[in-house]
Amino acid sequence: MLGQVLSASDRLFLRNFGLAAAFVYLAAAIFSVGYHHPDEHFQILEYVALKIGSADAGNMAWEYHYSMRSWLQPSLLYGLTRWLQWLGFEKPFQWAFAYRLVSGALSFTAIWIFVATCRQWFRSSWSWRFAVLLAFFFWCVPYLAVRTSSEAWSSAFLLLGISACIGFGKEKEVWGFLWAGLLWGLAFEFRFQSAVAVTGAVAYFLVIQKNPRVLYLLPGIVFALFLGLIVDRWGYGRWEVTAWNYFYQNLWVGKVSGFGVSPWWSYPKILAIKVGPPLSLLLIAGSVWAWLRLPRNVLTWMTVPFFVVHSAIGHKEARFLIPILIPVLMEIGLLADQKLTAPLGRLVRLTGGILFALNGILLVASLVKPADVKSDFYSHVSRKLGRPVVIFYKGTHPYGPVSRHKFFWFDGLSFVSIDGPSEFLRAVERDGHAYLFWRADILGPEYRPEGVECELEHATVPSWLYRFDFNGWLRRTPRYNLFLCRKAPLGAASGGLSNQARQKKL
Structure with missing residues (x-):
């Protein structure tokens, strides 16, 4: 033909x-x-x-x-x-x-x-x-x-x-x-x-x-x-x-x-x-x-x-x-x-x-460019994190509304809703580390007190893009960020403040 x-x-x-x-x-x-x-x-x-x-x-x-x-x-x-x-x-x-x-x-x-x-x-x-x-x-x-x-x-x-x-x-x-x-x-x-x-x-x-x-x-x-x-x-x-x-x-x-x-x-x-x-x-x-x-x-x-x-x-x-x-x-x-x-x-x-x-x-x-920042986050969780894994979050469920986006769930993935840092920090103290889902690049100081070291595990916005943050347009971009917080070695300071800070740390 x-x-x-x-x-x-x-x-x-x-x-x-x-x-x-x-x-x-x-x-x-x-x-x-x-x-x-x-x-x-x-x-x-x-x-x-x-x-x-x-x-x-x-x-x-x-x-x-x-x-x-x-x-x-x-x-x-x-x-x-x-x-x-x-x-x-x-x-x-x-x-x-x-x-x-x-x-x-x-x-x-x-x-x-x-x-x-x-x-x-x-x-x-x-x-x-x-x-x-x-x-x-x-x-x-x-x-x-x-x-x-x-x-x-x-x-x-x-x-x-x-x-x-x-x-x-x-x-x-x-x-x-x-x-x-x-x-x-x-x-x-x-x-x-x-x-x-x-x-x-x-x-x-x-x-x-x-x-x-x-x-x-x-x-x-x-x-x-x-x-x-x-x-x-x-x-x-x-x-x-x-x-x-x-x-x-x-x-x-x-x-x-x-x-x-x-x-x-x-x-x-x-x-x-x-x-x-x-x-x-x-x-x-x-x-x-x-x-x-x-x-x-x-x-x-x-x-x-x-x-x-x-x-x-x-x-x-x-x-x-x-x-x-x-x-x-x-x-x-x-x-x-x-x-x-x-x-x-x-x-x-x-x-x-x-x-x-x-x-x-x-x-x-x-x-x-990812078609959807949420799916990019879900892909990272599925590919990079071990099983089982618990992710703490405050506010809206990262796979939310709750019980939605089930396609990207896997056996061993669970979430814990928190109102403040106390339960999250207890998990860090108990297990040596914990994951925290956060909708901003800067992690609040209450989640990284003395003795806790945090780093950005996954970011919606890559660090190099901040060079082009004219008129603050990046602040209006939805965030699906994942922090990994650990017990700091004896004598070490807390860290992992932000997306930009992680780049300096690396």
């Missing part, structure tokens, strides 16, 4: 840049620990933890009790977890890394096939290559691609589905629609909102192409829905139509509005902030321009209804639009395929170079 679309030079380009993209996505999977949004944890990882036995149903998120989340993605990750356990990998952070690898590989494969299939729409090779670079390397794409989220998996299967529709050619078009039906049905099971994009694509094939073969989508869709029904029966222990429960609770009952509502026109503002100017302005303006200039393209028919429906819903988040990010980037690439006047061409090249450099900076930052 792809060999008929790509020339030899195109295949060489895609192979070389695809290899570079593979390393970038691997780096994202390694360093970008944690979740982009809590739903990624509570609606997927905690479901896996429930089946493994480290979580209990009574402490699951509210959506679980209304049976409104599909079990398909958690069931696949549960199977992967059991296989990893069979291989001897028993630590949750190892499982989470494997999940990111799988998500990244799935997203990478889907983007690869999608950009190769879309080559047939481009007149020039350079404009297609520009679109390939956008799809693979737009700064937030690798970061989002490795997330164990419903948005990432649904996006991948939407791309694979449209690739099947347009990539098989007229002779094998029936097979393309059959495969697309299955892939789009799975995309729906991963994230129910993808039905809007699929409906737009079906409308395109019926209205624009007047192609009756689009009905061959039905067997695959029905099979995927039936599979989802069976998996949900396994997950909840009873028959449930989770898609109906989801739409009923969120839209009819209005539970989603309890998380905040915004006017219908809010998405441009939300995207401008989340994606970051000026790249966000390019994305927004490019999307609108592409929709106006490419009204008969199937990607327009998929992305416009998706955007309009989400704009009509009161609760808005930038992540809701992730499934249409790659199609929109491809359409922006298609705009580059149009002829430009000489002055406009020079302007595009100049601004393009500046934006390319800015995109590179943001891309590197997104690769090395």
Whole structure:
């Protein structure tokens, strides 16, 4: 299929840049620990933890009790977890890394096939290559691609589905629609909102192409829905139509509005902030321009209804639009395929170079920064601390709310809530050392009296970053710090005052 679309030079380009993209996505999977949004944890990882036995149903998120989340993605990750356990990998952070690898590989494969299939729409090779670079390397794409989220998996299967529709050619078009039906049905099971994009694509094939073969989508869709029904029966222990429960609770009952509502026109503002100017302005303006200039393209028919429906819903988040990010980037690439006047061409090249450099900076930052400071802390506890281990804390539970984040718990991990230093210091005196979870870089002097020596075991903010603490922005960063306090050797002074002090000590 792809060999008929790509020339030899195109295949060489895609192979070389695809290899570079593979390393970038691997780096994202390694360093970008944690979740982009809590739903990624509570609606997927905690479901896996429930089946493994480290979580209990009574402490699951509210959506679980209304049976409104599909079990398909958690069931696949549960199977992967059991296989990893069979291989001897028993630590949750190892499982989470494997999940990111799988998500990244799935997203990478889907983007690869999608950009190769879309080559047939481009007149020039350079404009297609520009679109390939956008799809693979737009700064937030690798970061989002490795997330164990419903948005990432649904996006991948939407791309694979449209690739099947347009990539098989007229002779094998029936097979393309059959495969697309299955892939789009799975995309729906991963994230129910993808039905809007699929409906737009079906409308395109019926209205624009007047192609009756689009009905061959039905067997695959029905099979995927039936599979989802069976998996949900396994997950909840009873028959449930989770898609109906989801739409009923969120839209009819209005539970989603309890998380905040915004006017219908809010998405441009939300995207401008989340994606970051000026790249966000390019994305927004490019999307609108592409929709106006490419009204008969199937990607327009998929992305416009998706955007309009989400704009009509009161609760808005930038992540809701992730499934249409790659199609929109491809359409922006298609705009580059149009002829430009000489002055406009020079302007595009100049601004393009500046934006390319800015995109590179943001891309590197997104690769090395943990997606979530809590998960980075949990990973450290799982990897570095012995078993059994007791962690003292004051205030909010570090894995809180209490009994949440059970996925990262392990046998032998326990916590003790304290109101002051006395109980903690007794543990130091009794055991010779003790761990203290602290939400600030400076440990209060009452916890390090004479005869107690403390050092920073783990810090959310690395010491070198304090050189760039302009305007005190680091003070507004959430802290998940872990101090290890020991009985000081006879005659030694107490220590380990802060993150900065630890650097001096070392």
